[in-house]
Amino acid sequence: MIxxxxxxxxxxxxxxxSAMLKARFSAKVSVAGSTTDSRKAAEMIEQHQPDVLFIDVEMPYFNGIQVVDAIPNRSCAVIFTTAYDQYALQAxxxxxxxYLLKPISLRELGEAIEKAAQRLQLLRAEVVKKDLPLPQKLLLPTSKGLLAASIPSIIRVEADSNYCRFHIDGKPEIVVAKTLKEYEEILVPSNFFRVHQSHLINLHYVEYFHPGLEEYVILTNGEQIEVSRRRKAEFLQKxxxx
Known part of the structure:
Protein backbone atom coordinates (compact mmCIF):
# COMPACT_ATOMS: atom_id res chain seq x y z
CA MET A 1 0.00 0.00 0.00
CA ILE A 2 1.26 3.46 -0.94
CA SER A 18 -9.08 12.22 -1.91
CA ALA A 19 -12.40 11.07 -3.39
CA MET A 20 -10.72 10.09 -6.69
CA LEU A 21 -8.03 8.12 -4.87
CA LYS A 22 -10.58 6.37 -2.67
CA ALA A 23 -12.98 5.56 -5.50
CA ARG A 24 -10.52 4.27 -8.10
CA PHE A 25 -7.18 3.55 -6.44
CA SER A 26 -8.02 2.39 -2.90
CA ALA A 27 -6.39 -1.01 -3.50
CA LYS A 28 -3.06 0.70 -4.08
CA VAL A 29 -3.17 4.11 -2.34
CA SER A 30 -4.27 5.37 1.07
CA VAL A 31 -4.43 9.00 2.22
CA ALA A 32 -2.49 9.38 5.47
CA GLY A 33 -3.35 13.05 5.92
CA SER A 34 -3.81 16.47 4.37
CA THR A 35 -3.48 20.18 5.11
CA THR A 36 -4.36 23.51 3.52
CA ASP A 37 -1.59 25.30 5.42
CA SER A 38 1.85 25.14 3.79
CA ARG A 39 3.40 26.21 7.12
CA LYS A 40 2.39 22.83 8.55
CA ALA A 41 3.77 20.88 5.61
CA ALA A 42 7.21 20.10 7.05
CA GLU A 43 5.72 18.88 10.34
CA MET A 44 3.17 16.67 8.56
CA ILE A 45 5.76 15.18 6.23
CA GLU A 46 7.96 14.38 9.22
CA GLN A 47 5.01 12.89 11.11
CA HIS A 48 3.51 10.74 8.34
CA GLN A 49 6.66 9.90 6.31
CA PRO A 50 4.56 9.57 3.11
CA ASP A 51 5.54 7.43 0.15
CA VAL A 52 3.90 9.94 -2.19
CA LEU A 53 3.36 13.66 -1.70
CA PHE A 54 0.62 15.37 -3.72
CA ILE A 55 1.31 19.08 -3.44
CA ASP A 56 -0.04 22.28 -4.98
CA VAL A 57 2.40 24.85 -6.34
CA GLU A 58 0.82 28.26 -5.68
CA MET A 59 -0.01 28.54 -1.97
CA PRO A 60 0.21 31.30 0.67
CA TYR A 61 3.35 31.49 2.83
CA PHE A 62 5.37 28.74 1.06
CA ASN A 63 4.83 27.48 -2.46
CA GLY A 64 4.99 23.78 -3.23
CA ILE A 65 8.44 23.94 -4.79
CA GLN A 66 9.86 25.60 -1.67
CA VAL A 67 8.27 22.93 0.52
CA VAL A 68 9.73 20.10 -1.57
CA ASP A 69 13.18 21.69 -1.74
CA ALA A 70 13.21 21.92 2.07
CA ILE A 71 12.50 18.21 2.70
CA PRO A 72 15.65 16.73 4.25
CA ASN A 73 16.85 13.40 2.79
CA ARG A 74 13.72 13.17 0.66
CA SER A 75 12.57 9.57 0.19
CA CYS A 76 9.05 10.21 -1.11
CA ALA A 77 7.85 10.53 -4.69
CA VAL A 78 6.45 14.00 -5.43
CA ILE A 79 3.46 14.75 -7.66
CA PHE A 80 2.66 18.44 -8.17
CA THR A 81 -1.01 19.38 -8.64
CA THR A 82 -1.76 22.88 -9.88
CA ALA A 83 -4.02 25.04 -12.03
CA TYR A 84 -1.02 26.75 -13.61
CA ASP A 85 1.37 25.31 -16.19
CA GLN A 86 4.10 27.98 -15.99
CA TYR A 87 5.81 26.20 -13.09
CA ALA A 88 6.20 22.86 -14.87
CA LEU A 89 9.90 23.13 -15.70
CA GLN A 90 10.83 24.49 -12.28
CA ALA A 91 8.79 21.80 -10.56
CA TYR A 99 3.02 17.56 -12.79
CA LEU A 100 -0.78 17.36 -12.98
CA LEU A 101 -2.92 20.26 -14.17
CA LYS A 102 -6.29 20.79 -12.50
CA PRO A 103 -8.91 19.56 -13.09
CA ILE A 104 -7.06 16.25 -12.83
CA SER A 105 -8.31 13.39 -15.00
CA LEU A 106 -8.49 9.82 -13.72
CA ARG A 107 -6.23 8.66 -16.54
CA GLU A 108 -3.52 11.20 -15.68
CA LEU A 109 -3.84 10.41 -11.97
CA GLY A 110 -3.45 6.70 -12.67
CA GLU A 111 -0.36 7.30 -14.80
CA ALA A 112 1.16 9.50 -12.08
CA ILE A 113 0.57 6.83 -9.44
CA GLU A 114 2.30 4.24 -11.66
CA LYS A 115 5.29 6.58 -12.10
CA ALA A 116 5.40 7.12 -8.34
CA ALA A 117 5.30 3.36 -7.69
CA GLN A 118 8.24 2.85 -10.07
CA ARG A 119 10.22 5.64 -8.39
CA LEU A 120 9.56 4.12 -4.96
CA GLN A 121 10.86 0.74 -6.17
CA LEU A 122 14.08 2.39 -7.32
CA LEU A 123 14.48 4.33 -4.07
CA ARG A 124 13.93 1.20 -1.96
CA ALA A 125 16.37 -0.79 -4.08
CA GLU A 126 19.01 1.90 -3.53
CA VAL A 127 18.45 1.78 0.24
CA VAL A 128 18.85 -2.01 0.27
CA LYS A 129 21.99 -1.73 -1.88
CA LYS A 130 23.51 0.86 0.49
CA ASP A 131 22.82 -1.39 3.48
CA LEU A 132 24.66 -4.35 1.93
CA PRO A 133 28.27 -4.74 3.09
CA LEU A 134 30.89 -3.99 0.46
CA PRO A 135 32.78 -7.04 -0.84
CA GLN A 136 36.33 -7.45 0.51
CA LYS A 137 37.54 -9.93 -2.10
CA LEU A 138 37.69 -9.81 -5.89
CA LEU A 139 38.12 -13.04 -7.86
CA LEU A 140 40.67 -12.57 -10.65
CA PRO A 141 41.08 -15.31 -13.30
CA THR A 142 44.76 -16.11 -13.82
CA SER A 143 46.64 -18.83 -15.72
CA LYS A 144 46.91 -20.75 -12.43
CA GLY A 145 43.27 -20.37 -11.43
CA LEU A 146 41.22 -17.81 -9.52
CA LEU A 147 43.06 -15.38 -7.28
CA ALA A 148 40.97 -14.03 -4.38
CA ALA A 149 42.48 -10.54 -4.27
CA SER A 150 41.90 -8.35 -1.23
CA ILE A 151 40.13 -5.24 -2.57
CA PRO A 152 41.73 -2.85 -0.03
CA SER A 153 45.14 -4.13 -1.20
CA ILE A 154 44.53 -3.26 -4.87
CA ILE A 155 46.55 -0.11 -5.57
CA ARG A 156 45.37 0.50 -9.12
CA VAL A 157 44.03 -1.14 -12.26
CA GLU A 158 45.38 -0.19 -15.68
CA ALA A 159 43.62 -0.69 -19.02
CA ASP A 160 45.58 -2.48 -21.74
CA SER A 161 43.29 -2.87 -24.77
CA ASN A 162 40.78 -5.57 -23.73
CA TYR A 163 42.91 -6.57 -20.76
CA CYS A 164 43.48 -5.14 -17.29
CA ARG A 165 46.70 -5.02 -15.31
CA PHE A 166 46.17 -5.26 -11.56
CA HIS A 167 48.77 -3.70 -9.28
CA ILE A 168 48.31 -5.20 -5.82
CA ASP A 169 50.26 -4.29 -2.73
CA GLY A 170 52.93 -6.95 -2.07
CA LYS A 171 52.08 -9.06 -5.15
CA PRO A 172 53.36 -9.27 -8.74
CA GLU A 173 51.33 -7.63 -11.52
CA ILE A 174 48.30 -9.67 -12.63
CA VAL A 175 46.87 -9.48 -16.17
CA VAL A 176 43.17 -10.28 -16.59
CA ALA A 177 41.23 -10.66 -19.85
CA LYS A 178 38.47 -8.17 -19.01
CA THR A 179 37.92 -4.48 -19.70
CA LEU A 180 38.55 -1.70 -17.18
CA LYS A 181 34.88 -0.66 -17.32
CA GLU A 182 33.79 -4.03 -15.94
CA TYR A 183 36.03 -3.62 -12.90
CA GLU A 184 35.22 0.06 -12.50
CA GLU A 185 31.57 -0.79 -11.79
CA ILE A 186 32.65 -3.26 -9.10
CA LEU A 187 35.36 -1.18 -7.43
CA VAL A 188 34.00 2.39 -7.43
CA PRO A 189 31.82 1.77 -4.31
CA SER A 190 35.06 0.76 -2.51
CA ASN A 191 36.64 4.22 -3.04
CA PHE A 192 38.25 3.61 -6.41
CA PHE A 193 38.19 6.40 -8.98
CA ARG A 194 38.94 6.46 -12.70
CA VAL A 195 41.32 9.41 -12.92
CA HIS A 196 42.11 8.75 -16.57
CA GLN A 197 40.72 6.68 -19.42
CA SER A 198 43.35 4.03 -18.68
CA HIS A 199 43.70 4.25 -14.91
CA LEU A 200 41.45 3.26 -12.02
CA ILE A 201 43.10 3.99 -8.68
CA ASN A 202 42.42 3.22 -5.04
CA LEU A 203 42.02 6.64 -3.41
CA HIS A 204 43.47 5.34 -0.15
CA TYR A 205 46.84 4.98 -1.90
CA VAL A 206 46.99 8.59 -3.11
CA GLU A 207 49.86 10.40 -1.43
CA TYR A 208 50.19 13.58 -3.47
CA PHE A 209 48.35 15.50 -6.19
CA HIS A 210 50.36 17.69 -8.55
CA PRO A 211 48.32 20.51 -10.18
CA GLY A 212 49.43 22.57 -13.17
CA LEU A 213 49.95 21.99 -16.89
CA GLU A 214 50.66 18.32 -16.24
CA GLU A 215 48.35 17.09 -13.52
CA TYR A 216 49.02 13.78 -11.86
CA VAL A 217 48.91 11.87 -8.60
CA ILE A 218 51.76 10.12 -6.85
CA LEU A 219 50.72 6.92 -5.11
CA THR A 220 52.22 5.56 -1.92
CA ASN A 221 54.27 3.07 -3.95
CA GLY A 222 55.88 5.97 -5.84
CA GLU A 223 53.98 5.51 -9.12
CA GLN A 224 52.92 8.63 -11.01
CA ILE A 225 49.47 8.51 -12.68
CA GLU A 226 48.07 11.17 -14.99
CA VAL A 227 44.79 12.85 -13.99
CA SER A 228 42.41 13.79 -16.80
CA ARG A 229 41.45 17.48 -16.70
CA ARG A 230 37.76 16.71 -17.13
CA ARG A 231 37.86 14.32 -14.17
CA LYS A 232 39.96 16.51 -11.89
CA ALA A 233 37.12 18.31 -10.05
CA GLU A 234 35.21 15.11 -9.24
CA PHE A 235 38.46 13.37 -8.26
CA LEU A 236 39.36 16.10 -5.75
CA GLN A 237 35.83 15.99 -4.31
CA LYS A 238 36.03 12.22 -3.81
Missing part, protein backbone atom coordinates in the same frame (compact mmCIF):
# COMPACT_ATOMS: atom_id res chain seq x y z
CA UNK A 3 0.84 6.06 1.81
CA UNK A 4 0.20 9.56 0.50
CA UNK A 5 -0.12 13.08 1.88
CA UNK A 6 -2.05 15.90 0.18
CA UNK A 7 -1.05 19.55 0.59
CA UNK A 8 -3.24 22.16 -1.13
CA UNK A 9 -4.46 25.55 0.06
CA UNK A 10 -7.98 24.81 -1.28
CA UNK A 11 -9.97 22.28 0.74
CA UNK A 12 -12.26 21.39 -2.18
CA UNK A 13 -9.18 20.33 -4.20
CA UNK A 14 -8.07 18.07 -1.34
CA UNK A 15 -11.57 16.61 -1.11
CA UNK A 16 -11.76 15.99 -4.86
CA UNK A 17 -8.36 14.29 -5.03
CA UNK A 92 10.25 18.94 -12.58
CA UNK A 93 13.74 20.16 -11.71
CA UNK A 94 12.96 18.99 -8.17
CA UNK A 95 12.86 15.45 -9.65
CA UNK A 96 9.09 15.23 -9.19
CA UNK A 97 7.57 12.19 -10.89
CA UNK A 98 4.70 14.17 -12.42
CA UNK A 239 39.49 12.52 -2.30
CA UNK A 240 38.38 15.23 0.14
CA UNK A 241 35.39 13.13 1.22
CA UNK A 242 37.51 10.22 2.44
Missing amino acids: NCLIIDDEQHCIDTL LKTEAVD LAAL
Whole structure:
Protein backbone atom coordinates (compact mmCIF):
# COMPACT_ATOMS: atom_id res chain seq x y z
CA MET A 1 0.00 0.00 0.00
CA ILE A 2 1.26 3.46 -0.94
CA ASN A 3 0.84 6.06 1.81
CA CYS A 4 0.20 9.56 0.50
CA LEU A 5 -0.12 13.08 1.88
CA ILE A 6 -2.05 15.90 0.18
CA ILE A 7 -1.05 19.55 0.59
CA ASP A 8 -3.24 22.16 -1.13
CA ASP A 9 -4.46 25.55 0.06
CA GLU A 10 -7.98 24.81 -1.28
CA GLN A 11 -9.97 22.28 0.74
CA HIS A 12 -12.26 21.39 -2.18
CA CYS A 13 -9.18 20.33 -4.20
CA ILE A 14 -8.07 18.07 -1.34
CA ASP A 15 -11.57 16.61 -1.11
CA THR A 16 -11.76 15.99 -4.86
CA LEU A 17 -8.36 14.29 -5.03
CA SER A 18 -9.08 12.22 -1.91
CA ALA A 19 -12.40 11.07 -3.39
CA MET A 20 -10.72 10.09 -6.69
CA LEU A 21 -8.03 8.12 -4.87
CA LYS A 22 -10.58 6.37 -2.67
CA ALA A 23 -12.98 5.56 -5.50
CA ARG A 24 -10.52 4.27 -8.10
CA PHE A 25 -7.18 3.55 -6.44
CA SER A 26 -8.02 2.39 -2.90
CA ALA A 27 -6.39 -1.01 -3.50
CA LYS A 28 -3.06 0.70 -4.08
CA VAL A 29 -3.17 4.11 -2.34
CA SER A 30 -4.27 5.37 1.07
CA VAL A 31 -4.43 9.00 2.22
CA ALA A 32 -2.49 9.38 5.47
CA GLY A 33 -3.35 13.05 5.92
CA SER A 34 -3.81 16.47 4.37
CA THR A 35 -3.48 20.18 5.11
CA THR A 36 -4.36 23.51 3.52
CA ASP A 37 -1.59 25.30 5.42
CA SER A 38 1.85 25.14 3.79
CA ARG A 39 3.40 26.21 7.12
CA LYS A 40 2.39 22.83 8.55
CA ALA A 41 3.77 20.88 5.61
CA ALA A 42 7.21 20.10 7.05
CA GLU A 43 5.72 18.88 10.34
CA MET A 44 3.17 16.67 8.56
CA ILE A 45 5.76 15.18 6.23
CA GLU A 46 7.96 14.38 9.22
CA GLN A 47 5.01 12.89 11.11
CA HIS A 48 3.51 10.74 8.34
CA GLN A 49 6.66 9.90 6.31
CA PRO A 50 4.56 9.57 3.11
CA ASP A 51 5.54 7.43 0.15
CA VAL A 52 3.90 9.94 -2.19
CA LEU A 53 3.36 13.66 -1.70
CA PHE A 54 0.62 15.37 -3.72
CA ILE A 55 1.31 19.08 -3.44
CA ASP A 56 -0.04 22.28 -4.98
CA VAL A 57 2.40 24.85 -6.34
CA GLU A 58 0.82 28.26 -5.68
CA MET A 59 -0.01 28.54 -1.97
CA PRO A 60 0.21 31.30 0.67
CA TYR A 61 3.35 31.49 2.83
CA PHE A 62 5.37 28.74 1.06
CA ASN A 63 4.83 27.48 -2.46
CA GLY A 64 4.99 23.78 -3.23
CA ILE A 65 8.44 23.94 -4.79
CA GLN A 66 9.86 25.60 -1.67
CA VAL A 67 8.27 22.93 0.52
CA VAL A 68 9.73 20.10 -1.57
CA ASP A 69 13.18 21.69 -1.74
CA ALA A 70 13.21 21.92 2.07
CA ILE A 71 12.50 18.21 2.70
CA PRO A 72 15.65 16.73 4.25
CA ASN A 73 16.85 13.40 2.79
CA ARG A 74 13.72 13.17 0.66
CA SER A 75 12.57 9.57 0.19
CA CYS A 76 9.05 10.21 -1.11
CA ALA A 77 7.85 10.53 -4.69
CA VAL A 78 6.45 14.00 -5.43
CA ILE A 79 3.46 14.75 -7.66
CA PHE A 80 2.66 18.44 -8.17
CA THR A 81 -1.01 19.38 -8.64
CA THR A 82 -1.76 22.88 -9.88
CA ALA A 83 -4.02 25.04 -12.03
CA TYR A 84 -1.02 26.75 -13.61
CA ASP A 85 1.37 25.31 -16.19
CA GLN A 86 4.10 27.98 -15.99
CA TYR A 87 5.81 26.20 -13.09
CA ALA A 88 6.20 22.86 -14.87
CA LEU A 89 9.90 23.13 -15.70
CA GLN A 90 10.83 24.49 -12.28
CA ALA A 91 8.79 21.80 -10.56
CA LEU A 92 10.25 18.94 -12.58
CA LYS A 93 13.74 20.16 -11.71
CA THR A 94 12.96 18.99 -8.17
CA GLU A 95 12.86 15.45 -9.65
CA ALA A 96 9.09 15.23 -9.19
CA VAL A 97 7.57 12.19 -10.89
CA ASP A 98 4.70 14.17 -12.42
CA TYR A 99 3.02 17.56 -12.79
CA LEU A 100 -0.78 17.36 -12.98
CA LEU A 101 -2.92 20.26 -14.17
CA LYS A 102 -6.29 20.79 -12.50
CA PRO A 103 -8.91 19.56 -13.09
CA ILE A 104 -7.06 16.25 -12.83
CA SER A 105 -8.31 13.39 -15.00
CA LEU A 106 -8.49 9.82 -13.72
CA ARG A 107 -6.23 8.66 -16.54
CA GLU A 108 -3.52 11.20 -15.68
CA LEU A 109 -3.84 10.41 -11.97
CA GLY A 110 -3.45 6.70 -12.67
CA GLU A 111 -0.36 7.30 -14.80
CA ALA A 112 1.16 9.50 -12.08
CA ILE A 113 0.57 6.83 -9.44
CA GLU A 114 2.30 4.24 -11.66
CA LYS A 115 5.29 6.58 -12.10
CA ALA A 116 5.40 7.12 -8.34
CA ALA A 117 5.30 3.36 -7.69
CA GLN A 118 8.24 2.85 -10.07
CA ARG A 119 10.22 5.64 -8.39
CA LEU A 120 9.56 4.12 -4.96
CA GLN A 121 10.86 0.74 -6.17
CA LEU A 122 14.08 2.39 -7.32
CA LEU A 123 14.48 4.33 -4.07
CA ARG A 124 13.93 1.20 -1.96
CA ALA A 125 16.37 -0.79 -4.08
CA GLU A 126 19.01 1.90 -3.53
CA VAL A 127 18.45 1.78 0.24
CA VAL A 128 18.85 -2.01 0.27
CA LYS A 129 21.99 -1.73 -1.88
CA LYS A 130 23.51 0.86 0.49
CA ASP A 131 22.82 -1.39 3.48
CA LEU A 132 24.66 -4.35 1.93
CA PRO A 133 28.27 -4.74 3.09
CA LEU A 134 30.89 -3.99 0.46
CA PRO A 135 32.78 -7.04 -0.84
CA GLN A 136 36.33 -7.45 0.51
CA LYS A 137 37.54 -9.93 -2.10
CA LEU A 138 37.69 -9.81 -5.89
CA LEU A 139 38.12 -13.04 -7.86
CA LEU A 140 40.67 -12.57 -10.65
CA PRO A 141 41.08 -15.31 -13.30
CA THR A 142 44.76 -16.11 -13.82
CA SER A 143 46.64 -18.83 -15.72
CA LYS A 144 46.91 -20.75 -12.43
CA GLY A 145 43.27 -20.37 -11.43
CA LEU A 146 41.22 -17.81 -9.52
CA LEU A 147 43.06 -15.38 -7.28
CA ALA A 148 40.97 -14.03 -4.38
CA ALA A 149 42.48 -10.54 -4.27
CA SER A 150 41.90 -8.35 -1.23
CA ILE A 151 40.13 -5.24 -2.57
CA PRO A 152 41.73 -2.85 -0.03
CA SER A 153 45.14 -4.13 -1.20
CA ILE A 154 44.53 -3.26 -4.87
CA ILE A 155 46.55 -0.11 -5.57
CA ARG A 156 45.37 0.50 -9.12
CA VAL A 157 44.03 -1.14 -12.26
CA GLU A 158 45.38 -0.19 -15.68
CA ALA A 159 43.62 -0.69 -19.02
CA ASP A 160 45.58 -2.48 -21.74
CA SER A 161 43.29 -2.87 -24.77
CA ASN A 162 40.78 -5.57 -23.73
CA TYR A 163 42.91 -6.57 -20.76
CA CYS A 164 43.48 -5.14 -17.29
CA ARG A 165 46.70 -5.02 -15.31
CA PHE A 166 46.17 -5.26 -11.56
CA HIS A 167 48.77 -3.70 -9.28
CA ILE A 168 48.31 -5.20 -5.82
CA ASP A 169 50.26 -4.29 -2.73
CA GLY A 170 52.93 -6.95 -2.07
CA LYS A 171 52.08 -9.06 -5.15
CA PRO A 172 53.36 -9.27 -8.74
CA GLU A 173 51.33 -7.63 -11.52
CA ILE A 174 48.30 -9.67 -12.63
CA VAL A 175 46.87 -9.48 -16.17
CA VAL A 176 43.17 -10.28 -16.59
CA ALA A 177 41.23 -10.66 -19.85
CA LYS A 178 38.47 -8.17 -19.01
CA THR A 179 37.92 -4.48 -19.70
CA LEU A 180 38.55 -1.70 -17.18
CA LYS A 181 34.88 -0.66 -17.32
CA GLU A 182 33.79 -4.03 -15.94
CA TYR A 183 36.03 -3.62 -12.90
CA GLU A 184 35.22 0.06 -12.50
CA GLU A 185 31.57 -0.79 -11.79
CA ILE A 186 32.65 -3.26 -9.10
CA LEU A 187 35.36 -1.18 -7.43
CA VAL A 188 34.00 2.39 -7.43
CA PRO A 189 31.82 1.77 -4.31
CA SER A 190 35.06 0.76 -2.51
CA ASN A 191 36.64 4.22 -3.04
CA PHE A 192 38.25 3.61 -6.41
CA PHE A 193 38.19 6.40 -8.98
CA ARG A 194 38.94 6.46 -12.70
CA VAL A 195 41.32 9.41 -12.92
CA HIS A 196 42.11 8.75 -16.57
CA GLN A 197 40.72 6.68 -19.42
CA SER A 198 43.35 4.03 -18.68
CA HIS A 199 43.70 4.25 -14.91
CA LEU A 200 41.45 3.26 -12.02
CA ILE A 201 43.10 3.99 -8.68
CA ASN A 202 42.42 3.22 -5.04
CA LEU A 203 42.02 6.64 -3.41
CA HIS A 204 43.47 5.34 -0.15
CA TYR A 205 46.84 4.98 -1.90
CA VAL A 206 46.99 8.59 -3.11
CA GLU A 207 49.86 10.40 -1.43
CA TYR A 208 50.19 13.58 -3.47
CA PHE A 209 48.35 15.50 -6.19
CA HIS A 210 50.36 17.69 -8.55
CA PRO A 211 48.32 20.51 -10.18
CA GLY A 212 49.43 22.57 -13.17
CA LEU A 213 49.95 21.99 -16.89
CA GLU A 214 50.66 18.32 -16.24
CA GLU A 215 48.35 17.09 -13.52
CA TYR A 216 49.02 13.78 -11.86
CA VAL A 217 48.91 11.87 -8.60
CA ILE A 218 51.76 10.12 -6.85
CA LEU A 219 50.72 6.92 -5.11
CA THR A 220 52.22 5.56 -1.92
CA ASN A 221 54.27 3.07 -3.95
CA GLY A 222 55.88 5.97 -5.84
CA GLU A 223 53.98 5.51 -9.12
CA GLN A 224 52.92 8.63 -11.01
CA ILE A 225 49.47 8.51 -12.68
CA GLU A 226 48.07 11.17 -14.99
CA VAL A 227 44.79 12.85 -13.99
CA SER A 228 42.41 13.79 -16.80
CA ARG A 229 41.45 17.48 -16.70
CA ARG A 230 37.76 16.71 -17.13
CA ARG A 231 37.86 14.32 -14.17
CA LYS A 232 39.96 16.51 -11.89
CA ALA A 233 37.12 18.31 -10.05
CA GLU A 234 35.21 15.11 -9.24
CA PHE A 235 38.46 13.37 -8.26
CA LEU A 236 39.36 16.10 -5.75
CA GLN A 237 35.83 15.99 -4.31
CA LYS A 238 36.03 12.22 -3.81
CA LEU A 239 39.49 12.52 -2.30
CA ALA A 240 38.38 15.23 0.14
CA ALA A 241 35.39 13.13 1.22
CA LEU A 242 37.51 10.22 2.44
